[in-house]
Amino acid sequence: SGGSNDNNTIIVGADTTFPPFESEVNGKVTGFDIDMVKAIAKKEGFKVEIKTMPFEGLIPALQAGSLDMAVAGMTIKSDRMKNVNFSNAYYKSGLSILVKKDSKIKNVKDLKGHLVATKKGTSSVDYLTSHGVNGSDIKQFKDINDAYQALENGGADAVLFDNPVNINFKSKRDNVKIVGGLLTGEYYGIAVNKKKADLLKKVNDGLAKMKKDGEYKKLFDKYLDGDT
Ligand code: GLN
Known part of the structure; x- marks a missing residue:
């Protein structure tokens, strides 16, 4: 089950209208979230295939099993947690x-x-x-x-x-x-298909490794420098 098309390829949903976390430049999907997910995959030994769609379609696609996870500057919210699991937070926003x-x-x-x-x-x-x-x-x-x-x-x-x-x-x-300043504190997490408990663990492990070895900071500086 899930969206995987082979044992080692994870289908990752992304919304492309959320720069600098994700956008489409000359037909290529790029941004902080995309690089982060690729780095996590490399560290944890899986491949990713990015599937883009409007933001509102991501959680339904995770529930339907056509996506394994989704990265979209997605705010960790309790009502969404009924339908998907979230990784540990990777960015504080508002x-x-x-x-x-x-x-x-x-x-x-x-x-x-x-x-x-x-x-x-x-x-x-x-x-x-x-x-x-x-x-x-x-x-x-x-x-x-x-x-x-x-x-x-x-x-x-x-x-x-x-x-x-x-x-x-x-x-x-x-x-x-x-x-009016920053209105709320919100945290972004990677949404994971509820049936993929192993994947959730890998995502959290990979994220922790990225934070430890400086790769997270490198991406932060590349895409989010001056973001306050
Ligand atoms: N952070 C907002 C949310 O999760 C918007 C995300 C987006 O537009 N990609 O609802």
């Missing part, structure tokens, strides 16, 4: 609010009554719902780039999303700003 430079929105309270764009199926949707942003005021996109585009063309008043991804977008523009 959500933030991105607006146009001339916006009057200053914090999460100001979001009420505004159109807020984000990615479908993510922790940001849960956050907005529990902070008084009404259902139809949340504009949900499969691709976060469409949320940023909505902000730029006036289709949304703010984007609420994972802070490192907001920072990544902001670094390419001079017409946007982040307001």
Whole structure:
């Protein structure tokens, strides 16, 4: 069972609209998460095949058994733990609010009554719902780039999303700003098919080795330098 197509190849789901953790550059999937998973596989002696899909499809695919694990800057959340197992945390993150430079929105309270764009199926949707942003005021996109585009063309008043991804977008523009600071503490983990207890152990072992031998730090410096 599971998605493995041979004994030693692990099928890894990834979402490609989450830079710098993962993105597609010239048809190639790249980023911190991708390199991390490859490094873990090398240390633990298995091969990986990356299968990309929208974020919202990852947990259902793990449950259906078409994926063995998924790496997608996925926030470790208790409701998700009913459906997948999580590795130990590999990154401390949080959500933030991105607006146009001339916006009057200053914090999460100001979001009420505004159109807020984000990615479908993510922790940001849960956050907005529990902070008084009404259902139809949340504009949900499969691709976060469409949320940023909505902000730029006036289709949304703010984007609420994972802070490192907001920072990544902001670094390419001079017409946007982040307001209200870091809204939550969230930890990213690798999601593993619940039937793959051995794989979960290997992932945690490989992660621990990477942290110990400096490979994790090397990747951090390569992709996340200046990320605060
Ligand atoms: N960290 C967020 C979540 O897990 C978003 C992840 C993503 O868009 N890839 O819901």
